[in-house]
Amino acid sequence: MTLAGPLASLAPRALSAAAIGGVLLFAAPAARADDAAAADALFQQAKSLTEKQQWGEACPKFEASYKLDKTLGTLLNLADCEEHIDKTAAAWAHWGEAVELAEKAGDKRADYAGKRRAAIKDRVPKIQLDVTAGKSTLAVLRDGVRIDPAAYGVPLPSDPGEHTITVRRGEETLVTKKVTAKERETETIKLDLEAIERAAPPPPAPASSVQRKAGWGVLGTGVGLVVIAGGLELGAIVTKSQTNAAGACVSNLCTPSGYSTVSHARTLANAGQWLGIGGILVTAVGVTLVATAPSGKAAATEKPAAITVSPWAGPGGAGISVGGAL
């Protein structure tokens, strides 16, 4: 069925549709003035193309026009155009949208759109996705558009031609299937998402996760060392207080037993001191690792962080050195 006629290219969108269909009377309310003007220009171009039977080029212009200014006339022309290029599913959907728009506005063209829709209904190809999802969280997409799980098992209207069904985990495509939709036919695709997930287990945690975990580990170790150091210092204070209470030291001199106690306190204090310093450094390294861990996608493309933690000891003390390439 053809809507286009010699008068269409000369008339405004609503009028041209009315003239061609014989029932199209009113234009929808105008959008912003500049959008409406652009929509009108696109519409006129599209009409001109339809007169030359260049439907393939006209349809995108009708669509662009409709996006800018949602008039019923444009929508009717878009649906008609799509029918001409065998995009039957799109046409069917747009005829339906036109029915709604017209009914809402009390427009008589609702009947016309309804008849056109009914006429095309049986021709619309369908693709049915029989999906066994189980606990899988994989996404199923048709031509790049995610299919809601509620639509699994439902024959979905599709334009004739080849369609791509993909199964994705995030941005990773796990399965790709091609299906050719044909008029008056329903193509069924079976997908077992759990089996697909088992066949392609999730990749190991990204470097960001490894670095963050390592950072928290180092941070925890550092805090632990500081706490132990605090305990040792407390022990030194208690021990020293015992010598004070017993009067074991006078001026700078102590009795042998007092001096022994002081030596013990000094050992505790020194151990606590170096452990505390080490703990502070390790904590700082842990904080740095956590704070500088790359996040999300950036980390997925990075090499894992190479971190080396090694103890050292020397005449002047001991500690832990941390290094590596992040």
Added chain:
Amino acid sequence: VSLRKLVAAAIAAAAIAVIAISCTAVLGLNGLSNAVDVMCTRCAGQLQFLGSHEDCVGYLERHLDALTDDERQKWLDAYVGQCSTCDRVTECFYWPKICTENGFACAQSGECCSSQDGGGCDGGSCQ
């Protein structure tokens, strides 16, 4: 290397230095000495009858351990107050229970309390 990193490193180094210096100092654990060790080292000549440095320290430690806390503190007060110079160190050696009292085993006469009054170590015990 940015100025910020240099400042951060300097602050970290200063913090570590402060911690390193202050820990034992704050607790008053620095500069303390064993009075017996000081006594035997500094006044080895006056206490040579006790034998070597180790013997001297061993003798005094044994005898100080035998004192009560109160007696030990009094001895230490006396040592710090009046015997820290070597010419008076013997005053703190011939101190009750520090020098060897009569009837107790001895190795040399000098260690016997009675040696101040002409006694000494005779037959392995102070007389």
